[in-house]
Amino acid sequence: MSGARTLHRLRAASAGSGVLIALCGLLIALTLGMAQLEPLFRALFPSVSNPLYTRDSYLNLMLAHIGLVVVSSLISVGIGIAAGLFVTRPAGREFEPMVSSLAAVGQTFPPAAVLAIAVPLAGFGFAPTIIALSLYGLLPVIQNTITGLDTVPETTREAARGNGMSAWQILWRIELPLAMRVIVAGVRVSVIINIGTATIGSTVGAKSLGTPLIAGLVSNNLAYVIQGALLVGLLAIVADLAFERLERRFTFGG
Amino acid sequence: MIELQGLTKRYAGKTVVDDITLTFETGEFAVLIGPSGCGKSTTLKMINRLIPASGGRITLGGEDVAALPVEQLRRRIGYAIQSTGLFPHWSVARNVATVPQLLKWPRSRIDDRVDELLAMFHLDPTTFRDKLPHQLSGGQAQRVGVARALAADPEVLLMDEPFGAVDPITREVLQTEMRRVHQQTGKTIVFVTHDMDEALSLATRIALLNDGKLVQYERPVEMMVEPADDFVREFIGQADLGLKLLSRRWVHQYQRPPSVAPRDALPEPGSHWWMIDDAGRPTALAGARLDDEDAVTRVKAEWTATPEMSMKEALSRMVWYRVMVLPVVDESGQLIAEVGMQGVMGIERGPGANASSTRAAGNGALSDNDGGDPA
Numbered sequence: 001m002s003g004a005r006t007l008h009r010l011r012a013a014s015a016g017s018g019v020l021i022a023l024c025g026l027l028i029a030l031t032l033g034m035a036q037l038e039p040l041f042r043a044l045f046p047s048v049s050n051p052l053y054t055r056d057s058y059l060n061l062m063l064a065h066i067g068l069v070v071v072s073s074l075i076s077v078g079i080g081i082a083a084g085l086f087v088t089r090p091a092g093r094e095f096e097p098m099v100s101s102l103a104a105v106g107q108t109f110p111p112a113a114v115l116a117i118a119v120p121l122a123g124f125g126f127a128p129t130i131i132a133l134s135l136y137g138l139l140p141v142i143q144n145t146i147t148g149l150d151t152v153p154e155t156t157r158e159a160a161r162g163n164g165m166s167a168w169q170i171l172w173r174i175e176l177p178l179a180m181r182v183i184v185a186g187v188r189v190s191v192i193i194n195i196g197t198a199t200i201g202s203t204v205g206a207k208s209l210g211t212p213l214i215a216g217l218v219s220n221n222l223a224y225v226i227q228g229a230l231l232v233g234l235l236a237i238v239a240d241l242a243f244e245r246l247e248r249r250f251t252f253g254g
Numbered sequence: 255m256i257e258l259q260g261l262t263k264r265y266a267g268k269t270v271v272d273d274i275t276l277t278f279e280t281g282e283f284a285v286l287i288g289p290s291g292c293g294k295s296t297t298l299k300m301i302n303r304l305i306p307a308s309g310g311r312i313t314l315g316g317e318d319v320a321a322l323p324v325e326q327l328r329r330r331i332g333y334a335i336q337s338t339g340l341f342p343h344w345s346v347a348r349n350v351a352t353v354p355q356l357l358k359w360p361r362s363r364i365d366d367r368v369d370e371l372l373a374m375f376h377l378d379p380t381t382f383r384d385k386l387p388h389q390l391s392g393g394q395a396q397r398v399g400v401a402r403a404l405a406a407d408p409e410v411l412l413m414d415e416p417f418g419a420v421d422p423i424t425r426e427v428l429q430t431e432m433r434r435v436h437q438q439t440g441k442t443i444v445f446v447t448h449d450m451d452e453a454l455s456l457a458t459r460i461a462l463l464n465d466g467k468l469v470q471y472e473r474p475v476e477m478m479v480e481p482a483d484d485f486v487r488e489f490i491g492q493a494d495l496g497l498k499l500l501s502r503r504w505v506h507q508y509q510r511p512p513s514v515a516p517r518d519a520l521p522e523p524g525s526h527w528w529m530i531d532d533a534g535r536p537t538a539l540a541g542a543r544l545d546d547e548d549a550v551t552r553v554k555a556e557w558t559a560t561p562e563m564s565m566k567e568a569l570s571r572m573v574w575y576r577v578m579v580l581p582v583v584d585e586s587g588q589l590i591a592e593v594g595m596q597g598v599m600g601i602e603r604g605p606g607a608n609a610s611s612t613r614a615a616g617n618g619a620l621s622d623n624d625g626g627d628p629a
Contacts (some may be wrong), residue, residue: 155335155336156340158335158339159339159340160341161328162302162304163333163356163402164326164356166325178343252342
């Protein structure tokens with residue numbers, strides 16, 4: 001690649017990352033420095049005696065929240081891509097309708113209901129939340145894996161076979177890289193959903209950014225709700241922008 | 255050499271390829287042609303086992319293809335398809351290197367081979383190596399597709415309507431290049447098309463299929479002159495048979511030594527002179543105009559001929575530019591011969607116009623001739 005083209009690419013990339021870096025900085029600053037905003041919240045909510053959530057640090061809550069999302073998304077992605085791959089292979093084709101509808105059903109359950117079912121099975125805290133989030137994030141990953149693999153043109157597949165690639169080589173070298181943009185788009189939806197949904201984990205005792213939110217709702221303390229919601233919203237936007245950049249990496253023109 | 259013996263393909267009780275037996279000799283440029291649904295593509299794809307045969311057998315250099323490991327078989331057979339099938343996420347170089355990489359050639363040998371093939375198709379390696387397929391024009395992408403098929407120096411090249419999706423002008427350029435590549439490499443090529451003009455311009459032998467059956471397997475001119483039955487006659491088309499015949503005749507077969515002018519002299523009425531510059535390039539033609547016999551016409555590149563041009567194209571240029579005779583030039587633009595209406599009609603007049611003697615000279619010129627790349 002020529003130097004001029006590399007430079008051009010770098011410039012385009014840095015223009016796009018500007019917003020991402022700024023929002024990332026804001027997210028970190030708010031997470032670490034929420035306490036500094038206490039006077040602001042005191043001024044906004046003069047009737048509230050205790051307008052800053054202090055039972056846990058926002059850094060701890062943020063890390064716990066991210067932990068929930070990362071673990072559940074890894075499970076969704078692992079199971080989702082594996083299932084999507086299975087039903088697009090000749091051996092698994094007949095299972096495609098079943099897997100698709102199972103995943104769709106998984107998403108029609110309200111996550112709160114899944115939590116209610118998971119608690120007797122897995123106890124309180126981290127585990128039932130992970131189960132609910134993983135199930136909830138599965139559908140977009142499965143759907144996009146199937147769609148992504150189906151959009152690989154038949155001529156491309158035929159060319160790969162005609163050039164002597166094995167089924168395994170076609171999957172790894174041709175199909176997955178070409179489907180990756182659509183798969184990443186599915187992961188993006190799944191992760192964004194889970195960043196929001198993870199807050200309800202706090203109702204069954206999983207520590208997350210939902211903890212101040214729930215506490216605020218219970219004690220009618222709007223300041224807590226705003227603090228939690230602000231961080232959750234910002235986290236979702238940052239994740240969304242990051243995934244957008246990742247998707248672009250798998251675009252090959254035309 | 256590829257032999258098809260009683261090759262048959264049935265889908266759900268319907269026979270789409272019906273007991274085809276034919277032999278593609280080594281070095282043959284064989285074209286499979288027929289109306290859509292005649293089984294030509296199916297036949298081609300049974301050779302590299304993209305479609306399994308229902309009956310009969312195929313041997314490649316004496317080996318039964320069904321007995322070879324399928325991936326190994328396909329790496330021995332080049333395969334090029336319509337709309338290229340290039341891998342959109344791979345650079346041109348990586349696409350071309352597909353089979354050599356599967357065969358685990360060393361890096362440096364792959365790089366050399368990629369550059370060699372790109373150069374063969376007039377794609378400057380430094381410009382094209384790192385481009386992605388969507389950055390190529392249709393003609394360039396198709397060249398890369400053929401280069402990929404040739405990369406591991408396969409014994410056989412299978413081409414499934416490779417030029418079906420490109421515009422007519424690019425298609426003609428690609429056909430010229432394909433003829434040149436066939437001459438340069440001597441590969442056995444099996445080529446599927448539904449376009450009779452394409453078949454006539456490329457094939458050394460045409461296999462005409464209808465309804466899954468082989469109707470006739472014959473050299474192009476022989477097929478035109480002696481069609482096996484009415485279907486063949488109709489498929490070739492009778493209206494422009496003369497022009498089709500000319501499309502199989504080459505300028506080097508009918509060219510004759512040029513009559514070059516003594517400087518500034520005008521030709522006798524009814525004859526003509528070429529005026530040439532110091533480098534031997536034709537500059538003007540005196541006489542031999544369709545409309546004005548005595549006019550002096552400046553030679554333009556558009557109406558010069560080359561030895562490997564078809565007589566059909568030469569005739570077309572004479573008609574379009576209203577001249578009775580075209581200068582035949584070599585790669586440096588030097589006047590080496592002329593070809594005229596008399597050549598087209600096969601009428602030989604006067605001394606020095608002996609077609610058979612110029613044919614031998616022309617063949618020599620053709621073998622190291624470069625098809626050119628106007629794109």
